[in-house]
Amino acid sequence: MTNLIDPLHMKNMLWLIPCLPLAGAVINGLLGKRLPVRLVHFVGCASVFLAFLISVAGFFTLLGIEEPHQRFLIQPLYQWILTVWHQGSFSLQVAFRLDPLSITLCLVVTGVGFLIHLYSVGYMAGDESQARYFAYLNLFTFSMLLLVLADNLLLMFVGWEGVGLCSYLLIGFWFTDLEKAQAGMKAFIVNRVGDFGFFVGLMLLFWTLFEGSNGTITGLGFQQLRESIPLLNSASPILGVGLATWIGLLFFVGATGKSAQIPLYIWLPDAMAGPTPVSAFIHAATMVTAGVYMIVRLNFLYVIAPAAMAVVAVVGGVTAFYAATIALTQNDIKRVLAYSTISQLGYMFLAVGVAAFSTGIFHLVTHAFFKALLFLGAGSVIHAVHSNDMLEMGGLKKYMPHTYLTFMAAYLAISGIPPFSGFVSKDEILWATFNSHLPVAGLGKALWALGLLTAGLTAFYMTRLVALTFMGGFRGGLEKEKHLHESPSVMTFPLMALAVLSVVGGVIGLPAVTHLPNLLHDFLGPVLSSHGASGHQAHAYWLELLLMLISIGVATTGIYLGWLFYVKRPELPGKVAARFAKMYQVLEQKYYVDEIYQALFVRPLLKLVALSGRFDLNTIDGAVNLSSRVTAKFSFLIGWEDLKIVDGAVNGLAEIFKRWGAALRHLQTGKIQHYLYSVVLGIFGLCVFMFLF
């Protein structure tokens, strides 16, 4: 392929990808109130669209480079941090790195992002603070692109927390609702717990490499890290666990925060308080996948830490299953989708945990398509019904045909029906898990079974969602029914575009059985240390085909049961719920995890806080006041001051205050000038005296 764009030019343009949305955020943030709303929309959408165009150009530039291992462009912008000492230095640059991995994410972020910006124009129409909304959304796009394009870990961390900030701002966008504001706060703080792990991992990584290399490692650039990572193996273990494992686990703690995995997933369901396009963009398609991206970015670290990988896989697999069970019973349409997102993210971690890095990214991409579509479709529904409660929906198929049709595409994709994109990527994960070589025997097969079961649950709860929303008759009352309408085309166009992607997105990662190239896997190859699990294996086509058929069977069963429960015999769910009342309640209450965390962490912390406050006031400050009282008493004993007055004082200091107060009152009656004159003259006099002396 000939190069349409000189890689050199492309390299110099990289900064534009994140900075265009940043410019949009600045313009809308500072001037938005004074701009006409159409211009606000234009700035918001166009900045992201331009970034998308540059990303496309970047993609083709990379493809144009013949040698796959040369497919990276690095644009150093400026020296960011530099501290030097005798034995070494700590030096970081602000630099952007375009390689197959980052461009894949860039395309998703700007492409899906643009569609969601466009959709927001319709969804947010009439809201009084649209400029603020688009400023936040653009700022998020900037932060996410910074995270993706950063060439070193600390710069990545800037994007990492930056997206957290925007998530906070957008969850609590309608801040006069206290519950929404609290949801934003919860998201940020829980994420900070994860960021703690990230940051400790970063420090441990740097200093281990620094000491291992006798001070020649000076930064956290990905290239340098990748080359020096074997040094971790020679570092002495801590508590019997190797350094690579420690570091891998610490970074994974960060990932569980950002990507809502057990045990830090609890913020994501609450995050649904934000406007629905935000849920689609941030809490489904992009930000929450940052943890997966980070692990794939650090794949060279994880491949030498098999124990950490196993933990990633297990947490991912268990989260996938666990969140799916909660999704079974929720009635809030966005909450179902939120738990579904947690579950799908679990699949991605399962993939990267079994070293199928490119498969994890593949599912990230297809999930971005179909989950964004599901959220936007749900948003379209909420826009019409003015409620999140599925019990007040039903029969919307008739009123919202475009929304319905596009929603069905995403529904089939997530449920795992071939040839929709979700089927292809999820099946590849299951296949990779089945074939994995985890350090514990049989673990791979167990995780495969869990993943398969989750697939069935997914098909079931999604069928339930579709049935409650679109099938049957409308349950929201006659008054509402009159106003039901299809959303404007500025909202349905993004739905259609995403529907097309959800249907055909699978072509970029076709399974080996098809004997067609797995484009994404080959493209990402140079970034990855391991070509294994998800690669085309010469053997066992029959096994792959068999497993595929099993998973199709499971998905179909899930759909059938969902249909049976919620369309054919709608009385069944109630009966089942009554039969298993205890279990149903546990699921409905989300395993009481919020309550448990409240009791285990929040309340003890608040107790400690109150204790510290009291201790400071009573004990430390009390000691100070006591000493002053003792001094005053002592002075009384030696008769240094007027006995009567000190005797009468409860607080020894009080008298001194009184006297000072009295003195100050004198000052306030006009004598202050005198005092000041004397101070200043005194100083001048002193200086003059000293000089003469």
Add this chain to the structure above:
Amino acid sequence: MLPDHLLSWMIFFPLLGAGLILFVPKRYPTVMKGIALAATIPPLWWAANLYVQFDRWGTGFQYVEKVPWIRAFNIHYYLGIDGISVPMVLLTALLSFICIIASWNINEHVRGYFALFLLLDTSMKGVFCALDFFMFYVFWELMLLPMYFLIGIWGGPRKEYAAIKFFLFTLVGSVLMLVVMLVFYFGSVEPATGLHSFDLTILADQSVHQAFLRSHTIRWLCYLGLFIGFAIKIPLVPFHTWLPDAHVEAPTAISVILAGILLKMGTYGILRISYPLLPDMAREFALFAATLGLISIIYGALCAMAQTDLKKLIAYSSISHMGFVMLGMSVFSNTTAINGAVLQMFNHGTVTAMLFLLVGVIYDRAHIRDIDSFGGLAKTMPVYAGYTGLAFFAALGLPGLSSFISEALVLVGSFQQYKIITITATTGIILTAAYFLWTMQRVFLGPQNKKWADLPEISLREAFTLTPLALIVVLLGFYPMPVLDLIGATLKHTVAMVVG
């Protein structure tokens, strides 16, 4: 055009303004304010020039002025600056200028207020430029005086208590410093002249220390004395209880100066006096100091979360943030931590100045600071909420804003030497996020409190005081090199000197 004796001009120019104010008739308060403002502008300009012209590669003192002052005791009028002083001087000049504007609504005893303020300005700059121990001490004490009156006269309801508490605490520190100063004076002999000396550059030369001053016990006691004196100023837990009271009672601009500059004198004093004079003890005390830093970080954050008074909360957050400085300064195996510490001194100065200015804005309108009595203010005062949001996120160390860089450098640097301490300190970032966001929510978010629905939006004057600080906070977040560049060479030298 820069005058000769630049540092002297910069230090004493505000004092000239103070002198002039004393002669303005009482009925012209605005003239007094104008003079005060005018007296802070040239020093700001000179400080900016200093910043530009300062030789980044030099490790010695620059702009040195040295003349004999009191010959009988070999005391010199000795000024000079290095990479640690420059950012502090710049910060002082900037905050003084901003604080005069922020004090524009002071209407009682205008003359006294502004004259004292300018005197304070002079003494602060003096502390940051003095290279003679005696002179350092004089400026240090001189600072105490205007501060005492500024809190005691223009303060809140419990101003007398707060002022005297501040006074007594600081006095204890000063006395300790005085004793150590005299020990050093009599314990050292300048080889060239055979005289005792207060010259800090000479005292740093360990060979001038006499046998008496070489005794481990004496050195240990001296270091302890200095350390307590400076720890009171920083303040480190458990020497901190004067700070919340002083802040709550002090008028806005004085809180800004107090948190923005006076606290830095503690850590500055350690860098300028303790480390050069007693490098061996610096190493010996390092773990202890780092531990106190850690305790301040965590304990300060916990106490901040317990507060219901907005100003007190920010006062405790200062304790927590200054803990990072102490932690970073206690690391000698690399310069990353100490660079972070000095950068944090500067960043905390700008961020906390914003925070106190912002509290002043709301207090001027509502006349209360009780966090729980507000709610939904973001609806009433969106611009104010925006500024506060920026300041809060800067204070909680959001990447992209200045404090993140300094705290990250402190943590990364400290990790090499103190693993457990640093990991524990890192949990501080969770607590900090928690109390700032919780405060944000209680004051600004949620349903609009009707009681405050007609509070006027932030005024142009108030926005004018905040904007330069906000710009610095954002700029140094993405590009901290302007400060790191300035301090790097000096700190490399400092660490090398302590390590020996």
